[in-house]
Amino acid sequence: EVQLVESGGGLVKPGGSLRLSCAASGFTFSSYSMNWVRQAPGKGLEWVSSISSSSSYIYYADSVKGRFTISRDNAKNSLYLQMNSLRAEDTAVYYCARDSVVPAAMGEGYYYYYMDVWGKGTTVTVSS
């Protein structure tokens, strides 16, 4: 069964740090780009960060750039999010999600990307 399981969430004080993990199983983890997406209480979905299959390409939302670091260990089938300088507005459920691709109609080298497998999420609360 294809599965993603997040862990590492918890209560942390403003300015503190936390490291989230996402364990993948049931698919060839090293072949897929991965994402972190978060959802603040009562709010919509916010993409946080992406990492390519070999870690060559890494992207962040402006809201977390310089504070969060995404990484992966393909040998351990694991994705990570190191979160530093945490703020109250980082309080959210954090999901890891797999990025799948299919060739696009416009020709060679073009691909459609979509997040087709999601974990159940881990909750991060930043409060004093």
Next chain:
Amino acid sequence: DIQMTQSPSSLSASVGDRVTITCRASQSISSYLNWYQQKPGKAPKLLIYAASSLQSGVPSRFSGSGSGTDFTLTISSLQPEDFATYYCQQSYSTRMYTFGQGTKLEIK
């Protein structure tokens, strides 16, 4: 950054109704548009990718259309299990994915 705007933000409908949700991008995104369904306390679920391709296992009452800046998600005949929040998401800019603000579909 590409902004995604959904309308309406909320919608009341009855079982059996045909429902349409709209998503507009701030610039052309070709067909790089995905739709997700989220139920309370659950992770999002992919429904439609590449604007109109139905994800495996998703009922055929769900369909997507559009290209460029304007997209729609249509549910042809609402079922009780369809009451949820729906999000569009652009994948045109792989450096920064963005979601719409969501459309909450409620029972009338």
